[in-house]
Amino acid sequence: MHKPASDNAQDIHSSGLKATWPRIRILRLFQQTTQRHLSAEDVYRSLLADGEEIGLATIYRVLTQFEQARLLTRHYFESGKAVYELNEGQHHDHLVCMMCGRVEEFCDPEIERLQQQIAERRGFELREHALSLYGVCSNPACQAKARAESRG
Amino acid sequence: MHKPASDNAQDIHSSGLKATWPRIRILRLFQQTTQRHLSAEDVYRSLLADGEEIGLATIYRVLTQFEQARLLTRHYFESGKAVYELNEGQHHDHLVCMMCGRVEEFCDPEIERLQQQIAERRGFELREHALSLYGVCSNPACQAKARAESRG
């Protein structure tokens, strides 16, 4: 299941970066974690919990480098802080539960096509887009919480 | 063209807020400005330039209050800072030029419908969404700049 460290080293190397231990550990974390979407702080705490000695500055640097190397992708989810996820090629957008923070992924080819059309009509060369849906998921606890909030 | 200050006072009052001079000036700015989308800093500098004495903390506070009162809406545009615009009822999304920062607005009913459908299928009660398209606008200067950047 887990790729051996040498494979991670390969991926990192072929992005033109030295295969250092912090980089290997960060990439491995994204490949192994169940929670796909991680902030810098998430990565930091996770590696500390694993007994690694790593600086927060290194996390931020490496996440940025991995994004530029297209090993990771970055999103905002309107939370004020960036989250990253493994880039596995196929584009998708996100559906976020405002109560529990759960993130589901989707890709709708029709929406993608319409976006392209809108940009073209206005003479824009479309480079990227951010689409996030926010709502309340099917978890009964989330629905109860939502009802409680709407009362106040 | 300009609403009289008393009208702004009305709008503010009916949101349950005292019609103070800073609030009146901030609301007026959004009603009069040509550049629809303004950050807290934009508002601050604009009012200072108009000779107002106003604190930045007040700007932040009032923008938040106006958003809660649905007089303004907030967006992020992936810039790391929030921008606000007058809420005139009809929802729309944004197309942003990555070279000059120009913002165009659009609303595609088909995309709206598909979003709703995606949320429903997954058992989410959709509350809101953020859709922003990023690209290069038709301005020749922007296209030249984009070409220059892609070379490096």
Added chain:
DNA sequence: GTGGTTGATGATAATACTTATCATTAACCA
């Protein structure tokens, strides 16, 4: 209109997230 109550203001401190600096360390390659 006036005055008292109460919420608003603005200076500034604090916080949250992120990037820059720089001396030390480690990856790579000849």
Added chain:
DNA sequence: TGGTTAATGATAAGTATTATCATCAACCAC
């Protein structure tokens, strides 16, 4: 197996935003 050069980590700095608190001004009852 060094030497070169880039990476690391501690920490300072930067940027956007929120909290604190003493002073001030809207509003409402009179």
